Protein backbone atom coordinates (compact mmCIF):
# COMPACT_ATOMS: atom_id res chain seq x y z
CA UNK A 1 0.00 0.00 0.00
CA UNK A 2 1.24 3.45 -0.90
CA UNK A 3 1.31 5.45 2.35
CA UNK A 4 1.78 8.87 0.75
CA UNK A 5 -1.23 11.11 1.29
CA UNK A 6 -1.59 11.78 -2.42
CA UNK A 7 -4.20 9.98 -4.41
CA UNK A 8 -4.61 9.38 -8.09
CA UNK A 9 -7.44 11.39 -9.59
CA UNK A 10 -9.11 8.96 -11.89
CA UNK A 11 -11.92 9.16 -14.37
CA UNK A 12 -15.40 8.97 -12.87
CA UNK A 13 -15.80 5.31 -13.80
CA UNK A 14 -13.38 4.15 -11.07
CA UNK A 15 -16.39 3.79 -8.80
CA UNK A 16 -19.57 2.82 -10.61
CA UNK A 17 -22.91 4.55 -10.19
CA UNK A 18 -25.65 2.04 -9.44
CA UNK A 19 -29.25 3.23 -9.75
CA UNK A 20 -31.29 1.14 -7.33
CA UNK A 21 -34.75 2.54 -8.08
CA UNK A 22 -35.70 -0.72 -9.84
CA UNK A 23 -35.29 -2.66 -6.58
CA UNK A 24 -38.87 -1.49 -5.96
CA UNK A 25 -40.12 -2.85 -9.32
CA UNK A 26 -42.93 -5.43 -9.20
CA UNK A 27 -41.24 -7.60 -11.84
CA UNK A 28 -38.64 -9.91 -10.21
CA UNK A 29 -36.44 -9.91 -13.32
CA UNK A 30 -36.20 -6.12 -13.20
CA UNK A 31 -35.11 -6.36 -9.55
CA UNK A 32 -32.56 -9.05 -10.42
CA UNK A 33 -31.03 -6.78 -13.04
CA UNK A 34 -30.17 -4.31 -10.25
CA UNK A 35 -28.71 -7.26 -8.32
CA UNK A 36 -26.37 -7.97 -11.24
CA UNK A 37 -25.08 -4.39 -11.20
CA UNK A 38 -24.59 -4.52 -7.45
CA UNK A 39 -22.70 -7.80 -7.82
CA UNK A 40 -20.17 -6.29 -10.21
CA UNK A 41 -19.59 -3.32 -7.90
CA UNK A 42 -19.30 -5.49 -4.78
CA UNK A 43 -16.81 -7.91 -6.37
CA UNK A 44 -14.64 -5.09 -7.66
CA UNK A 45 -14.14 -2.62 -4.77
CA UNK A 46 -17.24 -2.90 -2.64
CA UNK A 47 -17.71 0.83 -3.19
CA UNK A 48 -20.26 2.48 -5.44
CA UNK A 49 -22.30 5.64 -5.83
CA UNK A 50 -25.94 4.86 -5.12
CA UNK A 51 -28.47 6.78 -7.21
CA UNK A 52 -32.25 6.34 -7.30
CA UNK A 53 -32.32 6.01 -3.49
CA UNK A 54 -35.49 8.06 -2.99
CA UNK A 55 -34.21 10.09 -0.01
CA UNK A 56 -35.63 13.63 -0.38
CA UNK A 57 -33.02 16.31 -1.08
CA UNK A 58 -34.76 18.52 1.51
CA UNK A 59 -33.97 16.00 4.24
CA UNK A 60 -30.33 15.70 3.10
CA UNK A 61 -29.96 19.51 3.10
CA UNK A 62 -31.47 19.70 6.58
CA UNK A 63 -29.03 17.04 7.86
CA UNK A 64 -26.06 19.08 6.63
CA UNK A 65 -27.48 22.33 8.03
CA UNK A 66 -27.99 20.84 11.49
CA UNK A 67 -24.57 19.14 11.34
CA UNK A 68 -22.82 22.44 10.63
CA UNK A 69 -24.89 24.18 13.30
CA UNK A 70 -23.82 21.54 15.82
CA UNK A 71 -20.08 21.78 15.13
CA UNK A 72 -20.21 25.60 14.95
CA UNK A 73 -21.25 25.76 18.61
CA UNK A 74 -18.74 26.94 21.22
CA UNK A 75 -16.45 24.21 22.50
CA UNK A 76 -18.13 24.22 25.97
CA UNK A 77 -21.54 23.41 24.46
CA UNK A 78 -20.08 20.42 22.63
CA UNK A 79 -18.04 19.24 25.61
CA UNK A 80 -21.20 19.30 27.75
CA UNK A 81 -22.36 16.24 25.78
CA UNK A 82 -18.97 14.56 25.30
CA UNK A 83 -19.74 10.89 24.84
CA UNK A 84 -17.35 9.24 27.27
CA UNK A 85 -18.75 11.39 30.09
CA UNK A 86 -22.46 11.42 29.34
CA UNK A 87 -23.16 8.07 27.69
CA UNK A 88 -22.55 4.41 28.42
CA UNK A 89 -23.47 3.46 24.85
CA UNK A 90 -21.24 5.68 22.73
CA UNK A 91 -23.69 8.51 22.01
CA UNK A 92 -22.89 12.21 21.86
CA UNK A 93 -19.89 14.33 20.93
CA UNK A 94 -16.44 12.98 20.09
CA UNK A 95 -13.57 15.45 20.37
CA UNK A 96 -11.10 16.20 17.59
CA UNK A 97 -8.51 13.42 17.62
CA UNK A 98 -10.76 11.15 19.69
CA UNK A 99 -10.35 8.12 17.44
CA UNK A 100 -7.45 6.28 15.80
CA UNK A 101 -8.87 4.44 12.81
CA UNK A 102 -5.45 3.41 11.46
CA UNK A 103 -3.31 1.74 14.10
CA UNK A 104 0.12 3.33 14.33
CA UNK A 105 -1.03 6.58 12.66
CA UNK A 106 -1.68 9.84 14.57
CA UNK A 107 -5.25 10.36 15.87
CA UNK A 108 -7.82 11.23 13.21
CA UNK A 109 -8.19 14.96 12.54
CA UNK A 110 -11.98 14.95 12.79
CA UNK A 111 -14.61 15.64 15.43
CA UNK A 112 -17.85 13.70 15.52
CA UNK A 113 -21.27 13.15 16.97
CA UNK A 114 -22.91 9.73 17.39
CA UNK A 115 -26.58 8.83 17.18
CA UNK A 116 -28.15 5.37 17.46
CA UNK A 117 -31.50 3.70 18.00
CA UNK A 118 -33.35 5.52 20.79
CA UNK A 119 -33.92 3.07 23.67
CA UNK A 120 -35.01 3.96 27.21
CA UNK A 121 -32.85 3.01 30.21
CA UNK A 122 -35.35 0.31 31.26
CA UNK A 123 -35.26 -1.53 27.91
CA UNK A 124 -34.04 -5.09 28.50
CA UNK A 125 -31.16 -4.64 26.02
CA UNK A 126 -29.99 -1.55 27.87
CA UNK A 127 -30.36 -3.16 31.29
CA UNK A 128 -28.27 -6.09 30.00
CA UNK A 129 -25.51 -3.63 28.97
CA UNK A 130 -25.59 -4.65 25.32
CA UNK A 131 -23.13 -2.85 23.05
CA UNK A 132 -24.36 0.48 21.64
CA UNK A 133 -27.84 0.14 23.22
CA UNK A 134 -29.37 3.02 25.13
CA UNK A 135 -30.73 6.54 24.95
CA UNK A 136 -29.38 9.22 22.65
CA UNK A 137 -27.90 12.44 23.94
CA UNK A 138 -29.15 15.61 22.26
CA UNK A 139 -27.75 19.16 22.14
CA UNK A 140 -29.88 21.44 24.31
CA UNK A 141 -29.79 24.61 22.19
CA UNK A 142 -30.54 23.28 18.71
CA UNK A 143 -34.31 22.66 18.50
CA UNK A 144 -34.27 21.44 14.89
CA UNK A 145 -31.50 18.90 15.42
CA UNK A 146 -33.26 15.94 17.02
CA UNK A 147 -36.30 15.73 14.68
CA UNK A 148 -34.12 15.99 11.56
CA UNK A 149 -31.64 13.37 12.76
CA UNK A 150 -34.37 11.00 13.97
CA UNK A 151 -36.15 11.22 10.60
CA UNK A 152 -32.90 10.67 8.74
CA UNK A 153 -31.90 7.72 10.95
CA UNK A 154 -35.19 5.99 10.13
CA UNK A 155 -34.86 6.78 6.40
CA UNK A 156 -31.37 5.22 6.42
CA UNK A 157 -32.68 2.04 8.08
CA UNK A 158 -35.27 1.63 5.35
CA UNK A 159 -32.73 2.31 2.60
CA UNK A 160 -30.31 -0.20 4.15
CA UNK A 161 -33.04 -2.84 4.22
CA UNK A 162 -33.76 -2.24 0.55
CA UNK A 163 -30.07 -2.52 -0.25
CA UNK A 164 -29.71 -5.76 1.75
CA UNK A 165 -32.49 -7.27 -0.38
CA UNK A 166 -30.57 -6.14 -3.45
CA UNK A 167 -27.37 -7.69 -2.09
CA UNK A 168 -29.23 -10.97 -1.52
CA UNK A 169 -30.39 -10.91 -5.15
CA UNK A 170 -26.85 -10.12 -6.25
CA UNK A 171 -25.69 -13.35 -4.61
CA UNK A 172 -28.50 -15.41 -6.21
CA UNK A 173 -30.14 -15.80 -2.81
CA UNK A 174 -33.78 -15.28 -1.88
CA UNK A 175 -34.51 -11.60 -1.26
CA UNK A 176 -35.46 -12.60 2.30
CA UNK A 177 -32.03 -14.19 2.96
CA UNK A 178 -30.85 -11.43 5.31
CA UNK A 179 -34.20 -10.98 7.12
CA UNK A 180 -32.88 -12.41 10.41
CA UNK A 181 -29.85 -10.13 10.13
CA UNK A 182 -32.23 -7.19 9.74
CA UNK A 183 -34.40 -8.18 12.74
CA UNK A 184 -33.14 -5.80 15.45
CA UNK A 185 -30.30 -3.95 13.79
CA UNK A 186 -27.53 -2.07 15.51
CA UNK A 187 -26.86 1.07 13.48
CA UNK A 188 -24.95 4.30 14.02
CA UNK A 189 -25.31 7.68 12.42
CA UNK A 190 -22.13 9.70 12.66
CA UNK A 191 -21.84 13.39 11.94
CA UNK A 192 -18.27 14.29 11.06
CA UNK A 193 -16.38 17.55 10.71
CA UNK A 194 -12.90 17.53 9.19
CA UNK A 195 -10.89 20.75 9.61
CA UNK A 196 -8.39 21.29 6.82
CA UNK A 197 -5.22 19.21 6.82
CA UNK A 198 -2.38 21.15 8.52
CA UNK A 199 0.89 22.00 6.79
CA UNK A 200 2.81 21.38 9.99
CA UNK A 201 0.99 18.15 10.85
CA UNK A 202 2.75 15.07 12.16
CA UNK A 203 3.72 12.82 9.27
CA UNK A 204 0.86 10.58 8.20
CA UNK A 205 -1.82 12.64 9.99
CA UNK A 206 -5.13 12.31 8.16
CA UNK A 207 -8.78 13.22 8.64
CA UNK A 208 -9.55 9.54 9.01
CA UNK A 209 -6.85 6.87 8.95
CA UNK A 210 -7.06 3.90 6.59
CA UNK A 211 -9.68 1.41 7.79
CA UNK A 212 -12.42 -0.91 6.70
CA UNK A 213 -15.94 -0.49 8.04
CA UNK A 214 -17.08 -3.06 10.56
CA UNK A 215 -20.69 -3.86 9.76
CA UNK A 216 -22.61 -4.75 6.61
CA UNK A 217 -23.21 -1.47 4.78
CA UNK A 218 -22.15 2.15 5.11
CA UNK A 219 -24.29 4.84 3.47
CA UNK A 220 -22.23 8.00 3.25
CA UNK A 221 -23.34 11.54 2.53
CA UNK A 222 -20.44 13.82 1.80
CA UNK A 223 -20.48 17.54 1.06
CA UNK A 224 -18.86 19.00 -2.07
CA UNK A 225 -15.35 19.34 -0.61
CA UNK A 226 -13.94 15.87 -1.38
CA UNK A 227 -11.21 13.98 0.45
CA UNK A 228 -12.47 10.39 0.64
CA UNK A 229 -9.89 8.00 -0.84
CA UNK A 230 -10.36 4.31 -1.64
CA UNK A 231 -7.56 1.77 -1.95
CA UNK A 232 -7.02 0.44 -5.44
CA UNK A 233 -5.85 -3.10 -4.78
CA UNK A 234 -4.51 -3.45 -8.30
CA UNK A 235 -1.99 -0.64 -7.97
CA UNK A 236 -1.73 -0.18 -4.18
CA UNK A 237 -2.55 3.51 -4.80
CA UNK A 238 -5.51 5.54 -3.60
CA UNK A 239 -8.44 6.70 -5.72
CA UNK A 240 -10.45 9.85 -5.03
CA UNK A 241 -14.11 9.14 -4.37
CA UNK A 242 -15.10 12.62 -5.50
CA UNK A 243 -18.56 13.87 -4.49
CA UNK A 244 -21.26 13.05 -7.04
CA UNK A 245 -24.37 15.20 -6.40
CA UNK A 246 -27.58 13.32 -5.67
CA UNK A 247 -25.84 10.09 -4.69
CA UNK A 248 -24.65 8.32 -1.57
CA UNK A 249 -21.32 6.56 -1.47
CA UNK A 250 -22.21 3.04 -0.38
CA UNK A 251 -19.50 0.68 0.78
CA UNK A 252 -19.51 -2.83 2.14
CA UNK A 253 -18.18 -3.56 5.60
CA UNK A 254 -16.44 -6.57 7.09
CA UNK A 255 -19.64 -8.63 7.49
CA UNK A 256 -20.10 -8.84 3.73
CA UNK A 257 -16.48 -9.87 3.23
CA UNK A 258 -16.93 -12.59 5.89
CA UNK A 259 -20.22 -13.84 4.40
CA UNK A 260 -18.75 -14.09 0.92
CA UNK A 261 -15.22 -15.26 1.83
CA UNK A 262 -13.84 -12.01 0.39
CA UNK A 263 -15.63 -12.35 -2.94
CA UNK A 264 -17.34 -9.08 -1.95
CA UNK A 265 -14.85 -6.50 -0.73
CA UNK A 266 -14.59 -4.52 2.47
CA UNK A 267 -12.01 -2.11 1.08
CA UNK A 268 -9.62 0.14 2.97
CA UNK A 269 -10.50 3.81 2.73
CA UNK A 270 -9.40 7.02 4.43
CA UNK A 271 -10.00 10.76 4.41
CA UNK A 272 -7.41 13.43 3.62
CA UNK A 273 -8.91 16.91 3.61
CA UNK A 274 -6.32 18.73 1.51
CA UNK A 275 -8.90 21.26 0.26
CA UNK A 276 -8.04 24.05 2.70
CA UNK A 277 -11.78 24.13 3.59
CA UNK A 278 -13.94 22.62 6.29
CA UNK A 279 -15.39 19.26 5.26
CA UNK A 280 -18.58 17.66 6.60
CA UNK A 281 -19.77 14.10 6.05
CA UNK A 282 -22.47 11.89 7.49
CA UNK A 283 -21.91 8.13 7.38
CA UNK A 284 -24.64 5.73 8.53
CA UNK A 285 -23.37 2.31 9.56
CA UNK A 286 -25.79 -0.58 9.22
CA UNK A 287 -24.36 -3.36 11.36
CA UNK A 288 -27.29 -5.78 11.76
CA UNK A 289 -28.78 -7.81 14.59
CA UNK A 290 -26.34 -8.00 17.51
CA UNK A 291 -26.81 -11.76 18.02
CA UNK A 292 -26.61 -12.70 14.35
CA UNK A 293 -23.66 -14.97 13.69
CA UNK A 294 -21.89 -14.08 10.44
CA UNK A 295 -20.57 -17.23 8.76
CA UNK A 296 -19.50 -17.95 5.22
CA UNK A 297 -22.50 -18.37 2.88
CA UNK A 298 -22.02 -21.90 1.46
CA UNK A 299 -22.73 -20.86 -2.14
CA UNK A 300 -19.97 -18.23 -1.89
CA UNK A 301 -17.28 -20.88 -1.36
CA UNK A 302 -15.51 -21.71 -4.59
CA UNK A 303 -14.46 -25.33 -5.21
CA UNK A 304 -11.64 -26.31 -2.86
CA UNK A 305 -11.90 -23.07 -0.83
CA UNK A 306 -12.18 -23.03 2.95
CA UNK A 307 -13.83 -20.24 4.97
CA UNK A 308 -11.20 -17.62 5.79
CA UNK A 309 -13.01 -16.19 8.81
CA UNK A 310 -14.21 -17.86 11.99
CA UNK A 311 -17.92 -17.32 12.68
CA UNK A 312 -18.49 -14.27 14.88
CA UNK A 313 -21.56 -12.42 16.08
CA UNK A 314 -22.21 -8.88 14.93
CA UNK A 315 -21.78 -7.64 18.50
CA UNK A 316 -18.54 -9.61 18.98
CA UNK A 317 -16.94 -8.12 15.87
CA UNK A 318 -18.10 -4.57 16.68
CA UNK A 319 -16.69 -4.81 20.20
CA UNK A 320 -13.33 -6.11 18.95
CA UNK A 321 -13.02 -3.31 16.42
CA UNK A 322 -14.23 -0.66 18.82
CA UNK A 323 -11.55 -1.66 21.36
CA UNK A 324 -8.93 -1.53 18.63
CA UNK A 325 -9.75 2.05 17.61
CA UNK A 326 -10.49 3.51 21.06
CA UNK A 327 -8.03 1.50 23.16
Ligand SMILES: O=C(O)CCC(=O)C(=O)O
Pocket residue numbers: 190192208213220222227228269270271281282283
Ligand atom coordinates in the same frame (compact mmCIF):
# COMPACT_ATOMS: atom_id res chain seq x y z
O1 LIG B 1 -16.02 10.99 5.95
C1 LIG B 1 -15.92 10.15 5.07
O2 LIG B 1 -15.97 10.44 3.88
C2 LIG B 1 -15.67 8.71 5.41
C3 LIG B 1 -15.81 8.39 6.87
C4 LIG B 1 -15.51 6.96 7.16
O3 LIG B 1 -14.94 6.25 6.39
C5 LIG B 1 -15.98 6.37 8.44
O4 LIG B 1 -16.40 7.13 9.33
O5 LIG B 1 -15.93 5.14 8.56
Ligand SMILES: [Fe+2]
Pocket residue numbers: 211212213218269
Ligand atom coordinates in the same frame (compact mmCIF):
# COMPACT_ATOMS: atom_id res chain seq x y z
FE1 LIG C 1 -15.25 4.18 6.91
